[in-house]
Amino acid sequence: MKKTLLLAIVLTAFISCKDDKKAAEQPEMAQVETLAPVSDAMxxxxxxxxxxxRNYSPEGTFNAxxxxxxHLKELGVKVLWVMxxxxxxxxxxxxxxxxxxEDIKDPKEREKYLGSYYAISDYTAVNPDLGTKEDFDKLVKTAHENGMYVILDWVANHTGWDHKWITEHPEYYHKNAKGEVTDPLDPKTGKPWGWTDVAHLDYTSKVLYEPMKNEMEYWVKNHNIDGFRCDVADNVPTEFWQYAIPKLKEVKPVFMLMESxxxxxxxxxxxxxxNWPVHHMMNDIAKGKKTVKDLDGLLAKRATEFKKEDIWMNFTSNHDENAWNGTEYERMGEGAEAFAALTYIMPGMPLIYTGQEYDFNRRLKFFEKDEITHQKGKMYPVYEKLGKLKNTNAALNGGKKPAAYNRIATSADTHILAFxxxxxxxxxxxxxxxxxxPQAFTAPVEGEYTNYMSGQKVTLAKGQQFRFKPWEYWVLVK
Known part of the structure; x- marks a missing residue:
């Protein structure tokens, strides 16, 4: 009897401990973010x-x-665009x-050429070099738990030459006068772009609409992604996007970014x-080819051409710029940080490309395995500060209901941008x-502010003269 009673006490204590352990674990579970569906507000x-x-880590895998x-959450990232x-x-x-x-005869030499991410042989599979679909699902789940939406890069204009559609559905492809499938052609001139590693899809007959929509829908339905970045979107007929995107939104709300x-x-x-026009203008200003006056003119022109709800992705780099035109430091020199800050403060959504947060200053190889370094230097805290401000200050709202943009006239508007x-x-x-x-100027900005990047309090008086070093910038908050 005593043994039975003792056993009951021990069991009760054990169960109680397990319950206490579960209760202790509960707050940790509650810290996982529940991600709301894509919305205008986000x-x-x-x-x-x-x-x-591929180039983010030595492993080049989803898991790495x-x-x-x-770390990306520290930078204020809310949308993760996966190439x-x-x-x-x-x-x-x-x-x-x-x-x-085919031109490389040495087998070992051939092995190092991994090809373009945009020469796709199967839209509903993953590159085994990156991992498995389960690994990708873990990436999406982790992103969602950290408050980030995941959008996949989508290439609707062309496939790789190994894609099964070339043999099973040749009617999906553009052909020349001899009936041969072609690489992509410039719709304006009819001449090849030089993208010889891909085959040009043909939407003329609309027979491709449903199959391509189905391939996109697969990722939304089966892998819970939140939208797409659409490669060369204006080379694909508008009617296809008008057909496919509403179908995707029937599954769940999605965020759609166009390379256009x-x-x-x-x-x-x-x-x-x-926002290619503003990006190119920043490059030209950095090189001394254009001035702030030219940027003012461009922004005024675009305000008449587009609606306030049209969102712009602002950037100092991306995979194309880095690979073909150079890093932001090649193109913008010592002005890179001032322009990076501008992409956050002006209307729109700022982009960080892989490696920019680590001051990576080299062109990544596009067709081979390459990798960035991960040493935090000058730009990580800059992006961290700017990301926090973007996330929390409604004055930087840049979506479909953007905060007002007011240009401030200065005494040196050729070189000083103030707004x-x-x-x-x-x-x-x-x-x-x-x-x-260096520039000396006056600007009608008065009152007490905090210089956000330095944390210093500043009091500005009417008629005060400013003296800014080359590429110096201030972000002032009330």
Whole structure:
């Protein structure tokens, strides 16, 4: 009897301990974020990160990248754009210069050419070099738990030459007068772009609409992604996007980014476009080819061409710029940080490309395994500060209900860019010397502010003269 009673006491204590342990674990579980569906509101204060999985780590895998997702949260990232994850075609694979892999005779030399992410051999598979579908699902789940939406890079304009459609559905492809499938052609001139490693899809007969939509829908339904970044979106007929995107939204709300700045692709189709014109203007200002006056003219022109709800992705780099035109330090020199800050403060959504947070200053190889370094230097805390401000200050809302943009006239507007953003009681002021020479100027900015990047309090008086070093900038908050 005593033994039975003792056993009951021990069991009760054991169960009680297990219950206490569960109760202790409960708050930790509660810390996992429940991600709301894509909405207009989430677009207002988001930072977007372009993830080059192959070159992010020595492993070049989903799992290696997933471990660092909490670091991206520190940078204020809310949208994770994952570059193409699909198997890459081997046939006509790009190697180096004008050579394809067939031109490389040495087997060991051939092995190092992994091809373009955008030469896809199967839309519903993953590249085994990156991991498995289960690994990808873990990436998506981890991103969601950290408050990030995941969008996949989608290439609707062309496939790799190994794609099964070439033999099973040749009617899906553009053909020349001889009936041969062609590589992509410029719709304006009819001449090849030079993308010889991919085959040009043909939407003329619309027979491709449903199959391509189904391939996109697969990722939304089966892998819970939150949208797409659509490669060369304006080379694909608008009617396809008008057909496919509403079908995707029947599954769940999705966020759609287009590699384009065409106005007709915005309303009712895409949420955000590339701000190429402003990006190129920043490059030209950095090189001394243009001035702030030219930027003012461009912004005024675009305000008449687009609607306020048209969202722009602002950037100092991306995979194309880095690979073909150079890093932000090559193109923008000592002005890189001032322009990076501008991408956060002006209307729109700022982009960080893989490696920018680590001051990575080299062109990543596009057709081979390469990798960034992970030493935190100058830019990590800069992006961290700017990300926090973007996430939390309504004056920087840049989505479909953007905060006001008010240009502030200065005594040196050729080289000094000054403007404020306002939303209710929130106000942020950006003042920058976007030139390689010191500038003295006055600006009608008065009152007490905090210089956000330095944390110093500043009191500005009427008629006060400012002296800014080359590429010096201030972000002032009330």
């Amino acid at each position: 677009m207002e204060n988001a930072v977007i990160y372009e993830a080059n999985i 990248f997933t471990k660092d997702i909490p 193409p994850v699909y198997p890459i075609s081997l046939k006509r694979r790009k190697a180096t210069g004008d050579l394809s892999i 700045e065409k106005p007709y692709l915005f309303k009712g189709i895409f949420d955000m476009g590339y 404020d953003r306002e939303n209710g009681k929130d106000k942020v002021v950006y003042i920058a010397n976007l030139s390689a020479k």
